[in-house]
Amino acid sequence: MAQTEMNVTLMAHTQTTWQLDSEWDKYKYSDGQAVALSAIRTCYSPNKPSEIVAKEGGKYFGKSATDGEDGTDADRLMRMIVRSGHTSTLEHLSFTFAIEGVSRALLSQLTRHRVGFSFSVQSQRYVKFGSENKSGGMDYVMPDSVKGHPDAEDTFRQFMKEAQDYYDCLREDGISSEDARAVLPNATATNLVLTGNLRALLDFYGKRRKGRGGQHEITELAEALRREVTAAEPWTDAFFEEA
Template sequence: MNVKLIAHTKLSDEFIAEIEDTYLKPHTPDGKVNHRAAIALIAIRTCYSPMKPSEILPSESGKYFGSAASDGEGGAESDRLFRHIIRSKHTSTLEHITYTFAVEGVSRALLAQLTRHRIGFSYSVQSQRYVRFSSEDKSGGFDYVTPPSVNEDSERFRVFDVVMNDLQAAYDELRALGVPAEDARMVLPNAAACNLVMTVNLRALLEFYAKRRAGSGAQWEIADLSEKLREEVAKVDPWTAKFFECP
């Protein structure tokens, strides 16, 4: 499995140009502001402020990004505000922040579990109808995911591998006999690997992680995916890391 963050929500170039030199750089510790944190601040404060949304960051960036947290729990005052939002479950304000991932080499079994998460998620999945998986096709045949419980024992792996090879042979033969790919795919297993692009908002991702993380009772593959998604988001938005720890 390979998971890579390929896009995320950003402030518009026009909006940044209007406020960066006057408000953002002077009022943030390193002269920079995290785009997703800024968007979260605008969304949250819009709910409680008489100001227009476009006025909030210029007016309050110094207070929230340039001042220490007033709750004594560390970070900036923005971190205090984000902690409050998570604890009060006012997390609809985090739906304005989205992340797009390339998810590669996961099983169709995982895909069936993943697509049960619909609210806040968008998927574009590699098709077994339009992508051909014969040994002679560009794909070179279908890849497959082997469970750890199979990999750990040579006899289990032998049985599993024989089945995968037999299914590939059956697919190849059906295609050679003129069966269209959309029908020949019926012999492909749950283990067959696929690729997808997934976009999810931060609220939905936090809820997904709480349900699918290791130790939650989730199957190993989707638990692994949840950790990789968390890691990718935390790389670009360290301020979110603590919220993935919440049950």
């Protein structure tokens, strides 16, 4: 049993599989931008989706934004789409994260965001959290408001120890892990894989970002997801800023 901290890692994200002529190397765009442009322009263009980048890429990736803002005209187009609310076209970009060391309290909040998200969560039924099991007992997350207050920290750690002891006793008495887990607290740590499309991630961030009244742990998750997405697709940062 140990106190743990959140760790968020981007495992995978949208990549293109098509091959374009070498002439396209002069244009700087990401795979995500290519997919987004294809989806957006398919709604308005007579060209086929597979032809959009080849036939229209120069117009959008090869020219400066015509709205007076930064980037290319592709950036201008994507800004227009987001600000107009036509964000279904961003659902074609997906991101998969490994999320580790978060509390079950956070998990119950996170899974309320169901549209556009997929979850695979560490099971308390099949993973045994006894002190003598491979897990070494339950890890736990200490709320930020408790940290830095010695008496509160001692109280919190003592309760975690007692919860572990109760779980161990139930298991020793022959109670199954799926029933013994009933004594594990909301602070118990868990791990999950989360996949979300860009539209869902922007919506999540807009609701859970710092300053919107969310609990500290979930606001930290929102910021971590933003960092991972924008590191992979830097052009999305402006949309998180406006969410």
